[in-house]
Amino acid sequence: MATIKDIANRLGISVSTVSKGLNGANDISEELRQMVLDTAVEMGYTTKRMKKEEHKKLCIFVENMDYEKPNQFGYDIILGFKQAAYRDNWDVAVIPVNPTFQMMERYDTYMLKNGFSGAFFVGFALHDEWMTQLPTTTIPTALFDNFIKKNPNVGYVGTDNFEGIDSAVDHVVSLGHKRIAFLNGSLNSMVTEQRNQAFLDSMESHELTVDEDLMANGFYVSDSAKYHVPNFLSAGATAIICANDLLAYGTIEECRSRGFRVPEDISVVGFDDLPTASHFSPPLTTVRQDRIELGKSGYYTLNSLIHHVSISKTLLRPQFIERESTSPLINKKKKIK
Amino acid sequence: MATIKDIANRLGISVSTVSKGLNGANDISEELRQMVLDTAVEMGYTTKRMKKEEHKKLCIFVENMDYEKPNQFGYDIILGFKQAAYRDNWDVAVIPVNPTFQMMERYDTYMLKNGFSGAFFVGFALHDEWMTQLPTTTIPTALFDNFIKKNPNVGYVGTDNFEGIDSAVDHVVSLGHKRIAFLNGSLNSMVTEQRNQAFLDSMESHELTVDEDLMANGFYVSDSAKYHVPNFLSAGATAIICANDLLAYGTIEECRSRGFRVPEDISVVGFDDLPTASHFSPPLTTVRQDRIELGKSGYYTLNSLIHHVSISKTLLRPQFIERESTSPLINKKKKIK
Numbered sequence: 001m002a003t004i005k006d007i008a009n010r011l012g013i014s015v016s017t018v019s020k021g022l023n024g025a026n027d028i029s030e031e032l033r034q035m036v037l038d039t040a041v042e043m044g045y046t047t048k049r050m051k052k053e054e055h056k057k058l059c060i061f062v063e064n065m066d067y068e069k070p071n072q073f074g075y076d077i078i079l080g081f082k083q084a085a086y087r088d089n090w091d092v093a094v095i096p097v098n099p100t101f102q103m104m105e106r107y108d109t110y111m112l113k114n115g116f117s118g119a120f121f122v123g124f125a126l127h128d129e130w131m132t133q134l135p136t137t138t139i140p141t142a143l144f145d146n147f148i149k150k151n152p153n154v155g156y157v158g159t160d161n162f163e164g165i166d167s168a169v170d171h172v173v174s175l176g177h178k179r180i181a182f183l184n185g186s187l188n189s190m191v192t193e194q195r196n197q198a199f200l201d202s203m204e205s206h207e208l209t210v211d212e213d214l215m216a217n218g219f220y221v222s223d224s225a226k227y228h229v230p231n232f233l234s235a236g237a238t239a240i241i242c243a244n245d246l247l248a249y250g251t252i253e254e255c256r257s258r259g260f261r262v263p264e265d266i267s268v269v270g271f272d273d274l275p276t277a278s279h280f281s282p283p284l285t286t287v288r289q290d291r292i293e294l295g296k297s298g299y300y301t302l303n304s305l306i307h308h309v310s311i312s313k314t315l316l317r318p319q320f321i322e323r324e325s326t327s328p329l330i331n332k333k334k335k336i337k
Numbered sequence: 338m339a340t341i342k343d344i345a346n347r348l349g350i351s352v353s354t355v356s357k358g359l360n361g362a363n364d365i366s367e368e369l370r371q372m373v374l375d376t377a378v379e380m381g382y383t384t385k386r387m388k389k390e391e392h393k394k395l396c397i398f399v400e401n402m403d404y405e406k407p408n409q410f411g412y413d414i415i416l417g418f419k420q421a422a423y424r425d426n427w428d429v430a431v432i433p434v435n436p437t438f439q440m441m442e443r444y445d446t447y448m449l450k451n452g453f454s455g456a457f458f459v460g461f462a463l464h465d466e467w468m469t470q471l472p473t474t475t476i477p478t479a480l481f482d483n484f485i486k487k488n489p490n491v492g493y494v495g496t497d498n499f500e501g502i503d504s505a506v507d508h509v510v511s512l513g514h515k516r517i518a519f520l521n522g523s524l525n526s527m528v529t530e531q532r533n534q535a536f537l538d539s540m541e542s543h544e545l546t547v548d549e550d551l552m553a554n555g556f557y558v559s560d561s562a563k564y565h566v567p568n569f570l571s572a573g574a575t576a577i578i579c580a581n582d583l584l585a586y587g588t589i590e591e592c593r594s595r596g597f598r599v600p601e602d603i604s605v606v607g608f609d610d611l612p613t614a615s616h617f618s619p620p621l622t623t624v625r626q627d628r629i630e631l632g633k634s635g636y637y638t639l640n641s642l643i644h645h646v647s648i649s650k651t652l653l654r655p656q657f658i659e660r661e662s663t664s665p666l667i668n669k670k671k672k673i674k
Binding site for chain 1: 650
């Protein structure tokens, strides 16, 4: 476990300042105190005060999502949730689950037996056993990227996928592209469905024809790209929008291995803006999801549900980030000649 | 202006306890302190502490909406916003606006000149001049029941109208009704458009035919009902869903004046659950919007925008409230024979 000294070193401040921050002393600024607390949570430091209220426990269930390293998609979501929950003196357990785990016990039973006041679901698919139990759960439950109709105990937190995909289409259209492919993620996911519809809507609003050969579903991992990108290239795609950054990395590699340059021949857009996206070669044009704030919103939504305020949906705006994996179509045409 | 004594009388506690609550003393509970503060805000009491930070100012612009009396729709929305904002030491001005006011000065200019850090818009129509300026505003702005695409400075707060209308349709269908009319509110309103689409979707999902003679747009006032209800009755409606409680009150009166009993002959459903709805004769079956929490959510959204967290949308769940203005179709059929 991290020590006070580790926190002091990371922040470049004195041990006594860290100690003041952790103990709520009045002679440091609120901003500094918050930074100390946030860093303590991030580094896994726990004070007695943080441990004292044993009965105030929340949990985050994670499925199908990497979250243990800062570069991974789920890391900041879980960190943001914990940072916000800690301010209200909640203890937070992170529990990886799989289909077998969900079959062992009903969701509500598991929560009551383990004394959790509420949960945040991250990375669940539509057909997951516990998801099918949520329409009638009485446990306050916030869902990242999933929605349950009409149950006042369940809320949805996510990014506005329609605006996200629309901003990507908008961008490549403004660069002159018309043969636009969409490499989507896993089926059985609400987000995949939303992004699919968003792509269709956006192409229609730009008066562009959607070609079935230019749409495919992979999984949200880079390896998936190699099964679909060759077809896109044969079908004449000049721009490929991917449903996450990992798919975009795979797409760029696959294009290159087949002699296409990115962005000169093919423009590629990602989704998420992982910490690696700006260091990729070329730096990735992508749609940013603010994962720290998504995690915090997950906590705020859950805390509202616990207090009987029935938040149905909290959506954050995506932010379009233009880097160097996209370029005007004109360059490409010259190249082909 | 209310005095400390007025607050003490209202709450049935001593003047010294009120004083402790207002001054943040430690020897009263947090719940009691919050109740004192909330009541002080509601009664218009202002302490020096509440006034001191002159630069921290927000405003609520109100158009087309009654809000001055507790029975009126806007009252709790504004109260909830103020209660939440006060906890963060904001001063809140409530400013009624009309089309002329909006033509006098650009929105951004008005805000900067008057030193407001952000605004909450309540009751605006889609074609309002200031609404048309919002796609490019740089001022943090939360909208009640309105949505602006792609501007990270603007957020939308409201009730899920789709679930609200669906729960009303669901209810009357479960009572055996098939000839279901929908009396909607004013055109040029996003909420009106959402409720219209929600009605069409819900009727389709219940495999019922939508008859154009059973749909109409009035205004959100009770008087409006008399222009449309006679047509609904001639067209054989047995249930009438109204887009707010005022329209439902007018609908019930109009039915009666034409010899139809409510609920025996015609079932009527409202929307909002105004404080008067449970005292109406018959007590109104309606869809509740939690207006205090909508106001608070308006503040939380605005506060997030001010801190550069781009919340796009916060939706609360509606709650279906079954009272006595609806009844099974079987009764009506007997009566007609």
